Amino acid sequence: NGVAPDAKNLRVKLVLLGDSGVGKSCIVLRFVRGQFDPTSKVTVGASFLSQTVALQDSTTVKFEIWDTAGQERYAALAPLYYRGAAVAVVVYDITSPESFAKAQYWVKELQKHGSPDIVMALVGNKADLQEKREVAVQDGLDQAEKNGMLFMETSAKTADNINQLFEILRII
Ligand code: GTP
Numbered sequence: 494n495g496v497a498p499d500a501k502n503l504r505v506k507l508v509l510l511g512d513s514g515v516g517k518s519c520i521v522l523r524f525v526r527g528q529f530d531p532t533s534k535v536t537v538g539a540s541f542l543s544q545t546v547a548l549q550d551s552t553t554v555k556f557e558i559w560d561t562a563g564q565e566r567y568a569a570l571a572p573l574y575y576r577g578a579a580v581a582v583v584v585y586d587i588t589s590p591e592s593f594a595k596a597q598y599w600v601k602e603l604q605k606h607g608s609p610d611i612v613m614a615l616v617g618n619k620a621d622l623q624e625k626r627e628v629a630v631q632d633g634l635d636q637a638e639k640n641g642m643l644f645m646e647t648s649a650k651t652a653d654n655i656n657q658l659f660e661i662l663r664i665i
C-alpha cells in the first residue's frame with residue numbers, strides 16, 4: 494500500500510491534492526529544496542519529486558511525492574496518483590473558502606476511491622496571509638477531526654510548519 498519496508502529504508506508514497514493555486518508545488522519545493530517561488534507556475538498533469546529524510550535510529554524515509562495539478566481539467570487524472578498512496582495531503586488556502594470546499598471534495602473522493610488505510614492530512618496553506626484569512630483555524634480543525642485526518646496550517650513562503658508537516662507524516 495505504498496509503504497515498503499526494506500531493511501531500515503522506508504518508502505512512503507505521498508500525493509498532494511487541492512485546488513489550483515493553493516500552494517501544493519510551493520510546499521513541495523520548500524520541503525525538498527528549501528526554496529520559495531513567488532512566480533510558481535501551474536502544474537501540468539503532475540510532477541514527481543523525492544526526498545529522503547533520516548530518523549533518529551539510522552532509519553531513512555524516502556518520500557515519493559506526487560504533486561498533482563489542481564486545475565479542473567486535470568481532475569480525472571488524480572486517481573492515477575492517489576491510487577496506492579500511503580499518505581494524502583489535501584491542501585487549501587486559508588484566504589479562499591472555495592479552496593476549502595474543494596478540499597472537502599478531495600477528502601470524499603479519497604474516502605471512496607483511495608486505499609482504505611490511507612493516512613490523510615488536511616493542510617491550510619498561506620498562513621502568512623493572516624490579514625486576508627477567510628477560513629478559521631477551527632473550521633479546518635473541525636473538518637479534519639470529522640474525517641480522522643491530521644491537521645496543520647503551513648506557509649510555504651515563510652517555511653512555517655513545512656518540515657513539521659512531513660515530520661508527522663513520516664511517523665506513520
Ligand atoms: P496548481 O499546480 O495549479 O495545482 O497550483 P499549486 O497548488 O501547485 O500552487 P503553487 O504552489 O504553484 O502556488 C500558487 C501561488 O501561490 C504562487 O504565486 C505562489 O507563490 C503562492 N504561494 C504558495 N504558497 C504560498 C504561501 O505559503 N504564502 C503565500 N503568501 N503565497 C504562497
Ligand code: MG
Nearest residue numbers: 517518535536
Ligand atoms: Mg502546482
